[in-house]
Amino acid sequence: MADIHLNCKGLQCPGPIMQVFKAAKEAVVGDVIHVKVTDRGFTKDIQAWCKKTGHELLELVDGDTEIQAKILRK
Amino acid sequence: MGDKKTIIVFSGDLDKVMASLIIANGAAAMGSEVTMFFTFWGLNTLRKAKKVKVKKDFMESMFGWMMPRGAEKLSLSKMNFGGMGTQMMKSIMKKKNVNSLPELIESAQMMGVKMIACTMTMDVMGIKEEELIDGVELAGVASYLGEADEANVNLFI
Numbered sequence: 344m345a346d347i348h349l350n351c352k353g354l355q356c357p358g359p360i361m362q363v364f365k366a367a368k369e370a371v372v373g374d375v376i377h378v379k380v381t382d383r384g385f386t387k388d389i390q391a392w393c394k395k396t397g398h399e400l401l402e403l404v405d406g407d408t409e410i411q412a413k414i415l416r417k
Numbered sequence: 418m419g420d421k422k423t424i425i426v427f428s429g430d431l432d433k434v435m436a437s438l439i440i441a442n443g444a445a446a447m448g449s450e451v452t453m454f455f456t457f458w459g460l461n462t463l464r465k466a467k468k469v470k471v472k473k474d475f476m477e478s479m480f481g482w483m484m485p486r487g488a489e490k491l492s493l494s495k496m497n498f499g500g501m502g503t504q505m506m507k508s509i510m511k512k513k514n515v516n517s518l519p520e521l522i523e524s525a526q527m528m529g530v531k532m533i534a535c536t537m538t539m540d541v542m543g544i545k546e547e548e549l550i551d552g553v554e555l556a557g558v559a560s561y562l563g564e565a566d567e568a569n570v571n572l573f574i
Contacts, residue, residue, distance in 0.1 A: 353514050354514060355513060355514050355515045355516070356439065356443070357439055357442045357443040357446060358514075358516065360443060360446045360447075361442060361443075361445075361446045361524070361528070363446075364445075364446035364447075364448075391447075392446070392447060395447045395448065396447065396448050
């Protein structure tokens with residue numbers, strides 16, 4: 344089980360969600376994807392993405408300057 | 418997972434085609450199978466930027482010359498101002514790190530989005546297969562409807 348770190352700061356929609364998708368595709372079950380994003384739509388998008396794809400959203404921090412999410416690859 | 422979305426790209430306006438490709442990329446990232454059906458003005462999106470030598474009659478050549486040759490040449494549906502508005506929008510988008518239309522097309526193809534060119538439009542406008550970018554399938558309305566039947570989202574843009 345590995346930790347995967349993605350820096351998607353500065354990327355616009357749908358960039359961050361596509362990066363997360365690609366990372367999840369390459370990851371194995373149990374890996375945790377850590378992602379940092381500045382696109383404000385991502386807070387809602389990552390929840391919708393996890394619900395749709397079945398991966399688990401472990402943590403979502405909506406900060407002032409960036410959004411951080413932790414996703415468990417299922 | 419594993420559901421389908423279809424998008425008819427009828428418009429050849431830069432903003433609308435961009436919207437369709439952002440949706441297509443997003444849907445692919447959500448795990449959906451996506452088919453885009455390019456018809457009428459939308460077909461110009463799939464033209465190669467470079468002129469390809471093919472046999473055309475007079476009207477076909479005229480059409481080919483008057484219509485935008487490829488994704489890079491499309492203009493905004495509003496505030497185009499003879500191309501100045503489009504250039505301004507493109508430079509703002511670049512500054513804000515928004516993917517360009519050619520980038521969105523490339524990424525969609527890499528994500529496995531199926532792109533279909535409408536053969537009737539090709540015939541009417543005299544656009545030949547060699548003039549289209551690689552990886553495009555040719556088909557008609559029945560293929561689209563076949564895909565749409567199996568899909569849970571069908572958009573007309």
